[in-house]
Amino acid sequence: MSFSRFSKFTETEKYSYLPAIGIIVLYCLAYASLRLAISPSMELDEAEQYLNSFVFRLGYDHQPPLYSWIVWLISSLSGRNLGTLVAIKYFLIFSFYLSFYFTARLLWDRKESLLIMASLLLFSTYSYEVNRDLSHTVLVSLMAVLSLFFYIRILIKGTVTSYLLLGTFIGLGLLSKYNYVLFLAALILASSSSREGRKALFSKKIFFSVLCCTLLLLPHFIWLVRENFPSLRYALKISNIGELKIDSSLSVLPFLISSYAEVLLFFLVVVSFFHRDIAISTKNREHGHVLAIVRRTALYSMLIGLSIILFLRTSHFQNRWLAPVLFTLSLGIFSMVRMNLNKSRFKVFSYLCLAVAFIILIVRAFSGFFPDATGKVERLHIPYQDLSRQIYERLGERGIFVHKGFALIADSDDEYVAANISMQMPEAKFIALRDATTDLSLHNDILDRGGLFVCDVSRHGLKVPMSVSPLFPGSTVDLVQSSYMRSNTSSPYVLGIIVIQGRMNQVAAH
Secondary structure (H helix, E strand, C coil): CCHHHHHCCCHHHHHCCHHHHHHHHHHHHHHHHHHHHHCCCCCHHHHHHHHHCCCCCCCCCCCCCHHHHHHHHHHHHHCCCHHHHHHHHHHHHHHHHHHHHHHHHCCCCHHHHHHHHHHHHHCHHHHHHHHHCCCHHHHHHHHHHHHHHHHHHHHHCCCHHHHHHHHHHHHHHHHHCCCHHHHHHHHHHHHHCCHHHHHHHCCCCHHHHHHHHHHHHHHHHHHHHHCCCHHHHHHHHHCCCCCCCCCCHHHHHHHHHHHCHHHHHHHHHHHHHHHHHECCCCCCCCCHHHHHHHHHHHHHHHHHHHHHHHHHCCCCCCHHHHHHHHHHHHHHHHCCECCCCCCHHHHHHHHHHHHHHHHHHHHHHHHHHCHHHHCCCCHHHCCHHHHHHHHHHHHHHCCCCCCCCCEEEECHHHHHHHHHHHHHCCCCEEEEHHHHHHCHHHHHHHHHHCEEEEEEHHHHCCCCCCCCHHHCCCCEEEEEEECCCCCCCCCCEEEEEEEECCHHHHHHHC
């Protein structure tokens, strides 16, 4: 489909997008409804975003800020609750799939684009992991797709608007998650290796892209410098740079295979279906030069990831870190496939992709509603509502009233616990343990107003870490427990608490 047709829809073409929109809406509604039906408790990423939504900051300790900015803005309008968090996430998932479909429509027709979009479900990152917990990964994948969309528009018809929007989404991509740089580096390399790409890359109009990107990144970059790059250091730390032992090529092969497992699986499945339809050359196809650059972007993105592992010797590399580039593999491979949707193998492939979506939905429902059958309870099954009720009762027995200045404290490993308790205890204010102990004025305020330290004692051998109690004189250590939701066989979940009476509460009690 030509760019002019895409830019100026006929009525028929407008309606041609409705099936794709409908399919994606149904997909997102099904998974979002299931998530809310399973449990009112928050997963790790949901808990992180819930806490971040209380205060707008130019940066955060563990991740770039864009997702938290979105949650902060929308939560300020709609309220801070699980429904808001789930709605934001699935709107972004909807936007990711729809943007990918629009990108494919620049190069393929409606039915072909639907098939290529469905192929994304063969990546476990896009089909399983994003529905299980991930948030920043969804956002960075969306920004990468939108970046590619406007880059392709530049290649077809290089307007200033496309350059402005390309720079905007590059900046937003880097603000979403730092592994966006994998996509950006691959795109630059692919452009540099093509005459048409170099023409777009070195056009005077690229100044508009650079300007937009710089303006978006500047506030966060200033924050990174001022705070000594905490989120960037965290990203480098979790990859365990320099710890991979490379004695021989065979010794590192299992690690590389596990790191690229879903890439290899996707490649094998697609090739097994369409090996008879593969045609390497795209010279005689409409927008063949664009398809060639897209294919090179996919290839370079995979090679860059491998290079990072081998040269930096990262001993921890997860499949989902490739999320900003996985979708390019789908576009790249199908750019070599002679599409004939009337052939039975194309129909079977589409059914396979739909089956994957349905099976994962059933698996998520089964593990969520019947944890005893799977033999595993998840964080979603922690009964925070009942635990919070017990905490209120324990505080009431000590004559402690949970007021607006009441502190809810947790260390960095248990902040997801504090977030879930905070949702049930909205009067309390979350304070990180490091801040509660290093900020003298804050520490004294907690001693005056009172507070509660919470921790998942399963990590401490069913004991509250006693090093915390002496930091708050007069505090008392206790345990509360409750059965996991939807489970009759699991041992009860035990939550450790340290109750800080507070001098104001002591005076009121007397």
